[in-house]
Amino acid sequence: MKKTTIKDVAKYAEVSPAxxxxxxxxxxxxxxxxxxxxxxxxxxxxxxxxxxAISLSKKKSNLIGIMxxxxxxxxxxxxxxxxxxxxxxxxxxxxxxxxxxxxxxxxVGNPEECRNWVKKRNLDGLIFLxxxxxxxxxxxxxxxxxxxxxxxxxxxxNLFDNVKVNDEHxxxxxxxxxxxxxxKDIGFVATSLISSPVDTKRFEGYKKALQEAGLGLDxxxxxxxxxxxxxxxxxxxxxxxxxxxxxxGIVTVSDVLAIGIIKALQKQGKxxxxxxxxxxxxxxxxxxxxxxxxxxxxQDIIEKGKTAGNxxxxxxxxxxxxxxxxxxxxELIIRESTQQRN
Amino acid sequence: MKKTTIKDVAKYAEVSPAxxxxxxxxxxxxxxxxxxxxxxxxxxxxxxxxxxAISLSKKKSNLIGIMxxxxxxxxxxxxxxxxxxxxxxxxxxxxxxxxxxxxxxxxVGNPEECRNWVKKRNLDGLIFLxxxxxxxxxxxxxxxxxxxxxxxxxxxxNLFDNVKVNDEHxxxxxxxxxxxxxxKDIGFVATSLISSPVDTKRFEGYKKALQEAGLGLDxxxxxxxxxxxxxxxxxxxxxxxxxxxxxxGIVTVSDVLAIGIIKALQKQGKxxxxxxxxxxxxxxxxxxxxxxxxxxxxQDIIEKGKTAGNxxxxxxxxxxxxxxxxxxxxELIIRESTQQRN
DNA sequence: CTGAAAGCGCTTACAG
DNA sequence: CTGAAAGCGCTTACAG
Numbered sequence: 149m150k151k152t153t154i155k156d157v158a159k160y161a162e163v164s165p166a167x168x169x170x171x172x173x174x175x176x177x178x179x180x181x182x183x184x185x186x187x188x189x190x191x192x193x194x195x196x197x198x199x200x201a202i203s204l205s206k207k208k209s210n211l212i213g214i215m216x217x218x219x220x221x222x223x224x225x226x227x228x229x230x231x232x233x234x235x236x237x238x239x240x241x242x243x244x245x246x247x248x249x250x251x252x253x254x255x256v257g258n259p260e261e262c263r264n265w266v267k268k269r270n271l272d273g274l275i276f277l278x279x280x281x282x283x284x285x286x287x288x289x290x291x292x293x294x295x296x297x298x299x300x301x302x303x304x305x306n307l308f309d310n311v312k313v314n315d316e317h318x319x320x321x322x323x324x325x326x327x328x329x330x331x332k333d334i335g336f337v338a339t340s341l342i343s344s345p346v347d348t349k350r351f352e353g354y355k356k357a358l359q360e361a362g363l364g365l366d367x368x369x370x371x372x373x374x375x376x377x378x379x380x381x382x383x384x385x386x387x388x389x390x391x392x393x394x395x396x397g398i399v400t401v402s403d404v405l406a407i408g409i410i411k412a413l414q415k416q417g418k419x420x421x422x423x424x425x426x427x428x429x430x431x432x433x434x435x436x437x438x439x440x441x442x443x444x445x446x447q448d449i450i451e452k453g454k455t456a457g458n459x460x461x462x463x464x465x466x467x468x469x470x471x472x473x474x475x476x477x478x479e480l481i482i483r484e485s486t487q488q489r490n
Numbered sequence: 491m492k493k494t495t496i497k498d499v500a501k502y503a504e505v506s507p508a509x510x511x512x513x514x515x516x517x518x519x520x521x522x523x524x525x526x527x528x529x530x531x532x533x534x535x536x537x538x539x540x541x542x543a544i545s546l547s548k549k550k551s552n553l554i555g556i557m558x559x560x561x562x563x564x565x566x567x568x569x570x571x572x573x574x575x576x577x578x579x580x581x582x583x584x585x586x587x588x589x590x591x592x593x594x595x596x597x598v599g600n601p602e603e604c605r606n607w608v609k610k611r612n613l614d615g616l617i618f619l620x621x622x623x624x625x626x627x628x629x630x631x632x633x634x635x636x637x638x639x640x641x642x643x644x645x646x647x648n649l650f651d652n653v654k655v656n657d658e659h660x661x662x663x664x665x666x667x668x669x670x671x672x673x674k675d676i677g678f679v680a681t682s683l684i685s686s687p688v689d690t691k692r693f694e695g696y697k698k699a700l701q702e703a704g705l706g707l708d709x710x711x712x713x714x715x716x717x718x719x720x721x722x723x724x725x726x727x728x729x730x731x732x733x734x735x736x737x738x739g740i741v742t743v744s745d746v747l748a749i750g751i752i753k754a755l756q757k758q759g760k761x762x763x764x765x766x767x768x769x770x771x772x773x774x775x776x777x778x779x780x781x782x783x784x785x786x787x788x789q790d791i792i793e794k795g796k797t798a799g800n801x802x803x804x805x806x807x808x809x810x811x812x813x814x815x816x817x818x819x820x821e822l823i824i825r826e827s828t829q830q831r832n
Numbered sequence: 833c834t835g836a837a838a839g840c841g842c843t844t845a846c847a848g
Numbered sequence: 849c850t851g852a853a854a855g856c857g858c859t860t861a862c863a864g
Contacts, residue, residue, distance in 0.1 A: 154858060163835085164836080175859095176834090197858075198610065198857055201858040202858055203542045204839095205858045209542065231776075252592055269592065407779050410781070411783075437749050437776065506850070508843080512849095515843080544841080546842070
């Protein structure tokens with residue numbers, strides 16, 4: 149079955165291919181009569197323009213890329229551990245689809261790889277999910293294509309569009325909630341306070357809440373772990389059970405971590421929220437599934453993806469010309485993992 | 491920064507663009523000396539061929555598509571509920587990447603949409619995740635591009651490559667496990683035994699195990715629900731608590747359903763596995779996170795994605811010319827949601 | 833308002 | 849072994 153091309157349409161409508169292109173692109177004033185004939189031909193022949201050809205001649209692919217950190221040579225494991233990405237990608241995809249863009253996903257190992265990918269596929273724009281080296285951002289800048297960064301606080305980051313979340317407020321809400329429930333010995337679990345600006349922000353909120361309540365900051369109550377995995381949550385949970393410090397409330401930087409901690413506590417015969425009240429962060433779909441279900445700071449991740457997608461597309465279509473930073477709101481969702489202190 | 495093209499390389503190497511193309515494609519015998527000069531030029535100029543152009547002239551895009559059922563006009567909600575898809579897509583992506591293909595994801599609303607997408611983007615192959623109408627498959631056949639179907643049992647399905655799982659054996663393993671633990675009153679929870687062939691197969695396994703053990707089949711112990719969601723699990727769980735039939739073991743067609751059921755049982759003050767032993771299906775990442783963690787029939791979903799990807803790419807590259815059906819193995823993973831009957 | 837022609841960056845018979 | 853030329857399916861100054 150031979151593919152219908154613009155020539156076929158032109159022939160059928162008895163005009164030139166150029167004219168067909170004009171009406172399809174809404175460019176120039178084509179007479180109504182001609183327009184009608186072309187549209188009819190398109191209809192009859194069931195014609196759909198070849199994006200590859202359009203892409204080549206317009207130098208625009210209608211394709212955006214979402215870059216993920218590459219682990220073990222494939223984004224697979226990232227997806228497996230980080231339920232968060234999943235929903236984010238869906239959000240982006242959904243706005244892209246509505247605006248006639250397709251979206252591709254790729255893991256980025258090194259800056260060269262990223263650049264090549266953009267060149268190879270003529271990507272119109274990029275969304276970066278996760279943290280990358282400054283070197284990469286320099287490359288990006290040189291590439292000079294619309295780019296939006298997610299959850300970055302680094303300085304050189306202002307050169308791009310940004311979507312982030314009110315992390316400080318999130319940390320504050322979680323901590324305040326525990327304080328309101330009567331907890332006084334509240335721990336904070338994060339990946340790394342120095343290398344993760346996001347966690348640092350949340351920590352600021354934690355400190356602020358403590359301070360407001362006249363509670364001191366006990367450095368012994370701060371737990372750091374390498375990255376956000378269930379297993380790391382497990383480890384911290386075990387540590388907490390045998391800890392030589394009083395501790396009844398735990399603020400966490402991620403649901404997955406919180407779930408791991410709860411699981412470990414339960415295994416050691418502890419009750420949540422009976423013995424420990426725990427707050428997560430993100431409100432993943434699964435936070436509802438666990439027992440106890442998780443009290444958490446919700447960020448609307450799909451909405452975040454949509455926002456990033458719209459920002460990017462606006463920039464591609466020159467609707468917004470200046471770099472913007474959008475901060476998404478955050479909300480405390482109270483479920484079963486927290487309760488009044490005994 | 492102007493893009494480096496094949497002409498630039500040709501000029502630098504003092505050959506024709508055609509020759510550059512030859513060496514890059516390993517076609518025809520180019521003299522070693524020429525080859526060396528070309529390769530050097532490529533290196534020096536940091537040249538990467540434009541896939542868009544290649545795609546247009548070769549009529550091959552090095553792009554494969556994964557089609558998902560479209561819910562609410564976007565695949566977003568599908569992803570949100572079906573943690574399964576997520577891992578599958580990662581598997582496909584990972585083999586595609588290794589074989590120099592990129593992969594795109596799209597929701598498919600109707601057959602036309604699907605066809606247009608293939609034409610628009612010159613997709614080389616398609617993977618279908620989920621169930622679609624026979625009408626769609628007819629369209630597909632007409633499109634005549636390599637296609638692999640996942641988990642289908644319908645007859646017209648033999649016209650394509652297939653990847654499925656040993657569903658019957660899975661149902662058997664789950665049921666046998668409960669029987670071995672002393673359970674005699676074992677329920678079966680599925681979506682729809684008539685409209686879902688996958689569930690029917692698993693049900694066959696369930697029946698077989700009962701029969702082998704000399705246990706009768708009680709139709710009152712079969713629960714059907716519309717689709718696989720946590721909420722539907724919740725509903726069935728509630729129903730089970732107040733059921734007028736003895737029931738201590740539950741075989742389920744999905745982890746998400748099982749988790750919902752457990753949650754509902756726990757809410758009503760029941761113990762799992764104390765009062766009920768429950769077996770899931772899939773072994774999603776999160777099955778480890780719940781309390782109790784889930785005994786389940788594991789299918790290696792990432793591996794399934796990889797298999798589908800390889801099948802598709804083999805077919806695209808004419809390595810395999812005949813339609814194949816691959817059946818993936820299944821394995822019982824015993825965790826905390828099942829125990830000896832009291 | 834409409835069309836001929838050149839161009840986007842590659843590939844591939846064909847000729848030599 | 850190498851290259852000139854036509855072609856893939858579009859778009860877009862430019863001319864009329």
